[in-house]
Amino acid sequence: MVDFETWTEVHARARRGVGKRKIARELGLDRKTVHRILRQTRPQPYVRRTARPSILAPHLPYLERRADEVDYNAKRLFHELRAQGYAGGYEMVKLAVRPLRGARAQREAATVRFETPPGRQAQVDWGTAVVWLGDQPQRVHVFALVLGYSRCQYAEAVLDERLPTFLACHEHAFAWFGGLTTEILYDNPKTVVLRRDAAGTAIHWNPTFRDFAEYYGFLPKLCPLYRARTKGKVEAGIKYLKRSFLRGRRFASLADLNAQLQAWLRTVADQRVHGTTHEQPAARFPAEQLHPIAGRPPYPFPQVDVRQVATDCLVTVATNRYSVPWRFVGATVEVQPGPGDALRIYHQGTLIATHLRPEGRHRVCADPTHYAGLRVRLPAPAPCWGAALPPEVEVRDLGVYAAFLEEVAHG
Numbered sequence: 001m002v003d004f005e006t007w008t009e010v011h012a013r014a015r016r017g018v019g020k021r022k023i024a025r026e027l028g029l030d031r032k033t034v035h036r037i038l039r040q041t042r043p044q045p046y047v048r049r050t051a052r053p054s055i056l057a058p059h060l061p062y063l064e065r066r067a068d069e070v071d072y073n074a075k076r077l078f079h080e081l082r083a084q085g086y087a088g089g090y091e092m093v094k095l096a097v098r099p100l101r102g103a104r105a106q107r108e109a110a111t112v113r114f115e116t117p118p119g120r121q122a123q124v125d126w127g128t129a130v131v132w133l134g135d136q137p138q139r140v141h142v143f144a145l146v147l148g149y150s151r152c153q154y155a156e157a158v159l160d161e162r163l164p165t166f167l168a169c170h171e172h173a174f175a176w177f178g179g180l181t182t183e184i185l186y187d188n189p190k191t192v193v194l195r196r197d198a199a200g201t202a203i204h205w206n207p208t209f210r211d212f213a214e215y216y217g218f219l220p221k222l223c224p225l226y227r228a229r230t231k232g233k234v235e236a237g238i239k240y241l242k243r244s245f246l247r248g249r250r251f252a253s254l255a256d257l258n259a260q261l262q263a264w265l266r267t268v269a270d271q272r273v274h275g276t277t278h279e280q281p282a283a284r285f286p287a288e289q290l291h292p293i294a295g296r297p298p299y300p301f302p303q304v305d306v307r308q309v310a311t312d313c314l315v316t317v318a319t320n321r322y323s324v325p326w327r328f329v330g331a332t333v334e335v336q337p338g339p340g341d342a343l344r345i346y347h348q349g350t351l352i353a354t355h356l357r358p359e360g361r362h363r364v365c366a367d368p369t370h371y372a373g374l375r376v377r378l379p380a381p382a383p384c385w386g387a388a389l390p391p392e393v394e395v396r397d398l399g400v401y402a403a404f405l406e407e408v409a410h411g
């Protein structure tokens with residue numbers, strides 16, 4: 001609404017020949033407002049129009065229910081609404097999703113602190129830092145396991161986060177505490193879970209890790225997706241370790257770092273008064289009801305070789321080559337020894353091929369069923385599975401496979 005003085009001033013300036021753009025700039029008005037005033041012969045009060053019902057209104061309940069399920073993807077919601085008869089544009093959907101996304105962010109910002117009873121839960125996570133080892137900087141990975149009740153912590157610096165290292169650090173932590181908790185919480189690393197759904201009802205565990213957990217008898221738990229703060233105890237422990245121990249120190253070697261780290265854990269970290277419990281972790285530790293591991297031998301970790309499947313559907317292990325189903329060409333697979341002379345090949349935790357190791361070197365072990373479904377017939381290499389191995393395994397020239405794949409590509 002424009003007052004009488006503003007209306008008069010706009011008309012007065014216009015009569016003096018001042019341009020509409022300049023009037024708008026000098027009076028701090030929108031140019032459309034200046035145009036409207038100059039069309040009026042007398043001041044007219046602003047009348048708010050009655051808002052028309054939005055064509056999106058009937059679809060708002062669906063948006064509110066569905067938005068979180070698709071991670072507030074406005075483009076996807078727009079296409080779903082169009083399939084339901086929505087005739088409006090994408091911009092209207094995007095504007096409607098924006099406050100819903102904001103409400104989600106606000107909910108996630110609010111964290112409910114929870115405490116676990118003695119012996120119930122531990123939390124595991126990784127941290128990284130660049131430290132001086134000798135006379136050069138080196139990036140190290142810090143494994144940390146924190147007991148949820150007492151806040152006692154085990155930590156170890158290593159050079160990678162691969163599965164063998166990950167499990168070895170667990171065993172060192174179990175030995176450090178003399179036992180383990182009923183459950184351990186993780187933030188969905190691939191060393192623990194290969195894939196899962198958002199609800200946590202369909203979890204595909206890393207098979208080796210799952211076997212490790214069963215061997216020691218603990219229950220692995222996962223943080224909700226995109227909610228890493230659920231494991232806030234171990235995250236706080238890692239931040240404290242970096243700030244109080246790593247910062248400003250130099251170490252002669254990785255072994256020296258870990259020796260000093262263990263001494264710091266005993267004499268500093270466990271002896272401080274914790275900011276949440278207001279007690280020393282060492283004072284609370286005797287109440288932890290850990291499951292003892294005394295006398296249990298280390299987990300028999302299987303040797304795992306990671307390989308990429310070649311275009312001839314074969315993977316190479318120790319000079320010999322073994323087939324997998326053709327649909328895994330180009331994929332990364334894990335090769336593990338099985339019972340006896342067996343060799344097993346996994347893709348993302350699923351067993352896709354089993355072979356017996358052949359006698360000799362530079363052998364090709366191919367299962368003809370692995371090539372089934374291709375549009376051309378592949379001469380089957382000599383099989384290397386079953387109760388007994390043939391005395392001689394045929395070695396084929398790679399040109400056979402190259403010609404076969406060329407024919408498939410242009411078939």
